[in-house]
Amino acid sequence: MIFLKTMLRVVDNSGAELVECIKVLGKKPTNHANIGDKVVVVVQNAKSLNQHLTGASASNRVKRGDICRAVIVRTKSPTLRPDGSVIRFDDNACVLINQKDEPIGTRVNGVVARELRRKNFNKLVSLAPKVV
Amino acid sequence: MFSLSNAVAKQSMTVYEPLPKLRGGQPLMDYIREAQYKKLDPSGEKRKLIDRSNPERLRSGDIVSVFYKNQKPVNGTIIMVKRSGVASAILLRNKITGLGVEVNVPIFNPNVMRIDILRRPASYRPRNRHYYIRNSRLDVKEIKM
Numbered sequence: 171m172i173f174l175k176t177m178l179r180v181v182d183n184s185g186a187e188l189v190e191c192i193k194v195l196g197k198k199p200t201n202h203a204n205i206g207d208k209v210v211v212v213v214q215n216a217k218s219l220n221q222h223l224t225g226a227s228a229s230n231r232v233k234r235g236d237i238c239r240a241v242i243v244r245t246k247s248p249t250l251r252p253d254g255s256v257i258r259f260d261d262n263a264c265v266l267i268n269q270k271d272e273p274i275g276t277r278v279n280g281v282v283a284r285e286l287r288r289k290n291f292n293k294l295v296s297l298a299p300k301v302v
Numbered sequence: 303m304f305s306l307s308n309a310v311a312k313q314s315m316t317v318y319e320p321l322p323k324l325r326g327g328q329p330l331m332d333y334i335r336e337a338q339y340k341k342l343d344p345s346g347e348k349r350k351l352i353d354r355s356n357p358e359r360l361r362s363g364d365i366v367s368v369f370y371k372n373q374k375p376v377n378g379t380i381i382m383v384k385r386s387g388v389a390s391a392i393l394l395r396n397k398i399t400g401l402g403v404e405v406n407v408p409i410f411n412p413n414v415m416r417i418d419i420l421r422r423p424a425s426y427r428p429r430n431r432h433y434y435i436r437n438s439r440l441d442v443k444e445i446k447m
Binding site: 244248253254255256257258259260261279280281299300302 | 398399400401402403404405406407408411413436437
């Protein structure tokens, strides 16, 4: 359950470390996001920019205060699956995406939930080292 | 005072045979439970896993692997066994790349083929529900297959 003001960990190499949710997209009148939902976030903590970074990873870096879109990949709140099982992670995490739902970074660290595949985030799922 | 005519009317009423009892007199919930078990667990294997009188039953603290028909196996340490008929479930906790992941598995799900116990602890902790181990020094370790 991701609401306005929820702090999320970012699990990609876009440079952001901690972001804050400022809008849940496409969920009216309920206003909380679950795994696979899109949100608008503002970057609260970002890694310092390295000068020697070049290429795509340098141009896609985000800074503190940047506003961008993100997709939720893990939630602390339990998620019910169609077969009756329930999945729950120890943190709330997201991956930054652009307007075309493509990930900004080139790498995804850590596990992501299988629900993303059903929501057409196939590229993101294939980048993840582990799908649960 | 009862009048005589009233008593005569009572005598002439026809009394029918009682209807045969439904399900041979078996209580309805027992009948439903048996029907569910017959459908979801014909061999009785899964019932045995959570039977308290079975010394080989699943207990909190066991490290298990759940095999499915249609997906990859799920591993983890049991931190809770919920016993409630065909809705019985086990809660598995595991660490994947350092992050805690919990999966609640309904064991009477027809897609669950079998549940293998990989390791049992040297000594069991008291109580059945180990929610208190989350994010403490007692927390589960990453399972290496």
